[in-house]
Amino acid sequence: MNLDKFHNISNALKSHQKLIAVSKGQDIDKIKHLYDIGHRDFGENFLQELKEKKDMLPKDITWHFLGNIQSNKVKDIVACSDLVHSVSRLKVLDKISQLDVKKNIEILLQLKLGEEQTKSGFSEIEIYEIMEQNQFKNITIKGLMVIGEGRIEEEKLKAQFLQAANVFNKMKTMKKDVEYLSMGMSNDYELALAYGSNMVRIGTSIFGARTK
Numbered sequence: 001m002n003l004d005k006f007h008n009i010s011n012a013l014k015s016h017q018k019l020i021a022v023s024k025g026q027d028i029d030k031i032k033h034l035y036d037i038g039h040r041d042f043g044e045n046f047l048q049e050l051k052e053k054k055d056m057l058p059k060d061i062t063w064h065f066l067g068n069i070q071s072n073k074v075k076d077i078v079a080c081s082d083l084v085h086s087v088s089r090l091k092v093l094d095k096i097s098q099l100d101v102k103k104n105i106e107i108l109l110q111l112k113l114g115e116e117q118t119k120s121g122f123s124e125i126e127i128y129e130i131m132e133q134n135q136f137k138n139i140t141i142k143g144l145m146v147i148g149e150g151r152i153e154e155e156k157l158k159a160q161f162l163q164a165a166n167v168f169n170k171m172k173t174m175k176k177d178v179e180y181l182s183m184g185m186s187n188d189y190e191l192a193l194a195y196g197s198n199m200v201r202i203g204t205s206i207f208g209a210r211t212k
């Protein structure tokens with residue numbers, strides 16, 4: 001675990017920028033340690049792991065869900081998470097809308113970057129269509145999430161982050177609830193911040209290599 005790195009990143013952030021410590025595959029002790037020095041935002045990718053950790057850790061943690069969402073797990077995922085970043089299919093939006101819940105579920109729409117067919121996320125056009133539709137019941141769209149493509153040239157990544165920032169800015173003009181651009185991980189968070197990210201999701205740089 002690299003606490004210096006944690007402090008460096010935290011101290012470099014402006015007041016409107018948030019660090020999500022991505023704790024998937026990391027021991028409870030490490031999470032507890034960051035909690036004890038005041039950190040409250042953690043990110044997980046798998047429902048089962050999230051449930052187990054949530055049970056063992058203090059209740060005032062804000063949990064961010066970052067993983068692939070299977071339709072049959074939507075109900076449990078939204079029940080365990082404070083903000084769901086990785087909504088990338090209409091089926092998931094529909095499922096959330098059909099839930100019998102009291103409060104609105106806060107989500108981010110995932111933007112698909114690059115050309116790869118296997119990548120998940122909505123196209124820019126799809127995002128605007130969703131934003132224009134008359135409210136999915138139960139859902140508050142809080143912003144946009146992007147995963148920078150690994151192994152591409154920096155110039156290409158910059159172009160993608162710029163595209164994401166433009167989509168985010170357009171979303172903000174469409175709905176007043178939009179406030180988060182979740183962009184940047186261990187390898188690319190500095191560039192992401194330079195392009196307007198206000199939520200970086202950082203795992204291995206802070207915690208070290210994942211053990212699971």
Ligand SMILES: *Cc1c(COP(=O)(O)O)cnc(C)c1O
Pocket residue numbers: 022024045066067147185186187201202203204205
């Ligand atoms: C795992 C993961 C991260 C953190 O990645 P690191 O390279 O460990 O910083 C961030 N975002 C998402 C969506 C992830 O799945």
